[in-house]
Amino acid sequence: MTNKTEKIRFIFRVLAWTFAASAALTTSASAADSERAHQLLREIDDLWRGQSSHAIMTMEVKTAHYTRAMTMEAWSKGTDKTLVRILSPKKEQGTATLKSDTNIYSYLPKTDRTIRLTSGMMSGSWMGSHFTNDDLVRESRREDDYDASISFEGRRDGDDIIEFTLLPKPDAAVVWGKVVLTIQAHNYIPLTELYYDEDLALARTFVFSEVKTLGGRLRPTVMQVVPADKPDEYTKVIYQELALDIAIKDDFFSLTNLKQQ
Amino acid sequence: MHIFSLATRNVLRNWHRSAVTTGAMAFAAAIMILFAALMDGLLRDSERTAVAMNLGDAQIHRHGYLADPDLYSLLDDAAALAGNLRSHGFHAAMRLYGFGLAAAGTASAGVQLRGVDMDNEASVTLLHRHVLQGDWLAADDPHGIVIGRKLARTLAVTLGDEIVFVGQASDGSMANDLYRVRGILKSVGEDVDRAAVFITIPAFRDLMALPQGAHEIAVMRSDRNSDLDAARERVAALAPQYEVRDWRQLRPVVARLLDMADIQTIVMVVITYVAVATIILNAMLMSVFERIQEFGVMKAVGVTPWNIVALIYLETMVQTAVAAGAGGLLGYAAANYFTDHGIDLSHMASGFSFGGIAIDPVWRAYITPQSLLVPITFLFLIAAAAVVYPALKAALIRPVSAIHYR
DSSP, X not given: OHHHHHHHHHHHHHHHHHHHHHHHHHHHHHHHHHHHHHHHHHHHHHHHOSSEEEEEEEEEEEOSSOEEEEEEEEEEETTTEEEEEEEEXXXXXXXXXXXXXXXXXXXXXXXXEEEEOOGGGXXXXXXXXXXXXXXXXXXXXXXXXXXXXXXXXXXXXXXXXXXXXXXXXXXXXXXXXXXXXXXXXXXXXEEEEEEEOTTSOEEEEEEEEEEEEETTEEEEEEEEEEETTOTTOEEEEEEEEEEESOOOOGGGSSHHHHHOO | OHHHHHHHHHHHHTHHHHHHHHHHHHHHHHHHHHHHHHHHHHHHHHHHHHIIIIIOSEEEEOTTTTTSOOTXXXXXXXXXXXXHHHHTTOEEEEEEEEEEEEEETTEEEEEEEEEEOTTTHHHHOOGGGOEEEEOOOOTXXXXXXEEOHHHHHHHTOOTTOXXXXXXXXTTSSEXXXXXXXXXXXXXXXHHHHHHEEEEEHHHHHHHXXXXXXXXXXXXXXXXXXXXXXXXXXXXXXXXXTSEEEEHHHHSHHHHHHHHHHHHHHHHHHHHHHHHHHXXXXXXXXXXXXXXXXXXXXXXXXXXXXXXXXXXXXXXXXXXXXXHHXXXXXXXXXXXXXXXXXXXXXXXXXXXXXXXXXXXXXXXOOOOOHHHHHHHHHHHHHHHHHHTHHHHHHHHTOOHHHHHTOO
């Protein structure tokens, strides 16, 4: 009887120690894990953005009501300054969007006026695409706004991948409830990004493809976004030219230059 | 006939008391007539603003448009349907709606663009006569727009200023054009005041790349006194594939508020008249107790209890009739004064709204047959109820003990 009680007590003690040890290990492992996750996230963010960039791209938009394609030229410097100008179609040629810090300005050649978008317009569609104006503004580094952790590492669908789960930091002003990124394990090239809304329902999916050498390194050159509630619609951005770390002055991103054609 | 002259003589016997009772009744009736007329004025004004400035009697939409006002949710055969409605004796106007950004200088605001059918909108709503500054839209001025007054303040624009509109056209392209403020509307309702930009339909179609169809057809009966439900049924029969709703269904809160306001008038009338009833009861009871011996004698010489009841009632009704006449005249005169002059509340607040519908800050009375008849009818009813007890008291008296009553 006594013997049996001691045995049980011993088993409990072992269990308790095991639990405590594994908890401690998990915590330290997840700290290391989180450090690595942030490191990788930084690399992914850097893939698209050097100190400055110049790109020519085509955007294809398909919705239930229209299909259209636009060619545009874009410049960026740092995280705060972006200028996008429409090259075609003719109707919208010269229409330009300037993002300077947190403001977005649109130049409308038809009326020769420049307007500043209000916060109410931020969730509106940018140029009829599935991108919002907000997507243009929010280009700050994701590691600043999100806590990243590696949620899966291994083979999936024949690829060695790493999957990250990004949860917004408590005080971050972001619209998403969760972001899940998948990258190729051997070269860190992004495959997909899944955006979840505040109720953690899937809102939209980014798929990256056509990996080529562009702008001096291997990268996906096609990015397609599909809204979760309209699976038949998409916006596809195809990079045609990309140059990183070009010499460009701050005053290039000015309201005067916005009007140049 | 001599019972009538007896009643009149009895009323005049203590004419001080009769005058006070009659005066109280007349005063209450006058106040209630004025109150009812002011309430009717408020109701009429709210209904007029809701229906005649914006909604129309009924509206036709594609199913689901009201829940999700989508640019593509069109009445495809709108022009033909509106024409058909007109040939059936309705007034009908097409409307188109779009959303976007209006910018002027450094200010900008989200707006609702409203395409106006220049040929027919004026037969459905009175918006064209509701312009605060400038002019209503004109067919030959496609770049002239009319905007709500709060929007004008938000954008800091006045007449003649330019406004850039940016939105998304139906083909996904960027809809943008430059317009000039042609007119600023008086207060219509929260949504219109804050966000509406009125534009002619051809200009709307051009801007939003929407060559045909409409989002809404607003319908107005040619006879405003005909039955609304029946009119809605007839419209629905002409547009079977679409959703047809009358204004009461479109703004149920306003409709219910208006219905309740009717009841509110009656409640006010009853409460006031209960006070009047106690005065009548008191006066008649006093007059009965004073005359107990007299009633005893009357019964002794063969007057029936019914005759006595009739006498007491007649005495009350003579006073009530005089009160109704005087009160009616006084109330009508007061209500009439406020119909013409109105109570200006504009110094108290800049805009009044009632269930999201703007009301004219000058509150005017509106005399309907009902606002005269309800207070007067209730006055007679209340007087009749108040005098039941004194009349029975007098009628059921026993002659012998009444004659010896001290």
